[in-house]
Amino acid sequence: MTLAINKKDVILDNYIKKLEVFPMTQTISKLITFDEFLEWKPENGHYELHNGVIVEMPNPTGQHSAIAGFQAVEFGLEIRRLQLPYFIPKECTIKFCDNSGYDPDVIVLDKQAVAANESRWEKESVITQGNSIKLVVEVVSTNWRDDYAHKMIDYEALGIPEYWIVDYLGLGGSRYIGSPKQPTLSVYQLVDGEYQIKLFRGDERVESLVFPGLNLTAVQIFNGE
Numbered sequence: 001m002t003l004a005i006n007k008k009d010v011i012l013d014n015y016i017k018k019l020e021v022f023p024m025t026q027t028i029s030k031l032i033t034f035d036e037f038l039e040w041k042p043e044n045g046h047y048e049l050h051n052g053v054i055v056e057m058p059n060p061t062g063q064h065s066a067i068a069g070f071q072a073v074e075f076g077l078e079i080r081r082l083q084l085p086y087f088i089p090k091e092c093t094i095k096f097c098d099n100s101g102y103d104p105d106v107i108v109l110d111k112q113a114v115a116a117n118e119s120r121w122e123k124e125s126v127i128t129q130g131n132s133i134k135l136v137v138e139v140v141s142t143n144w145r146d147d148y149a150h151k152m153i154d155y156e157a158l159g160i161p162e163y164w165i166v167d168y169l170g171l172g173g174s175r176y177i178g179s180p181k182q183p184t185l186s187v188y189q190l191v192d193g194e195y196q197i198k199l200f201r202g203d204e205r206v207e208s209l210v211f212p213g214l215n216l217t218a219v220q221i222f223n224g225e
Helices: 007-021 034-040 062-082 111-117 144-158 218-223
Strands: 047-050 053-056 093-097 100-102 106-110 133-139 162-167 184-191 194-200
Touching (some): 034 100, 133 144, 184 218
Antiparallel strands (some): 093 100
16 A cells, blocks of 8 residues: 655654653753764663654563564575675664664665765764665654654655554554554655655565565564564
């Protein structure tokens, strides 16, 4: 199923997200930079930087982790089968700008582009260029607006060619996954600088431009098996 992205709805969700991050009663003393965030970032816990604000991300459930691990394995098998010059790191932080940084659940990187363009990779596991990235996956938790709204806009602006949102519990807004809400895998593919979206559910085979030979259904990914 192909769905058009309503930019007004995305902007609205971005605004709602900002209200959640910056409640009216909260006094913000100082927004921090990406470099300050990286220096502060502890080894334990899961944190991202959203518009200069440190955000503690929900702890992943067992199923969340199983889905992310399953996809990493399946992508890795395709990379090996086709001998593609890609790799999947265990950890990676995407620097979008001077005040935002994201840790995707799964990321597929281009070896040659990383070697040529990413001076921070070896020491910090930081990616700054969209052309170093082939595919990003976010598995949806309770903070679904992060994935459908501002991350989608930022990944599009960065030029990431393919972005998957795995909403295995059907938590996202109906403007994104339809109504009635149900488990949905959304594949965003960059066409002429803008994301086009396709939705996959149940036994529908997921279509990927990065891995066109991938033979997985949406429900297989939701089950992580």
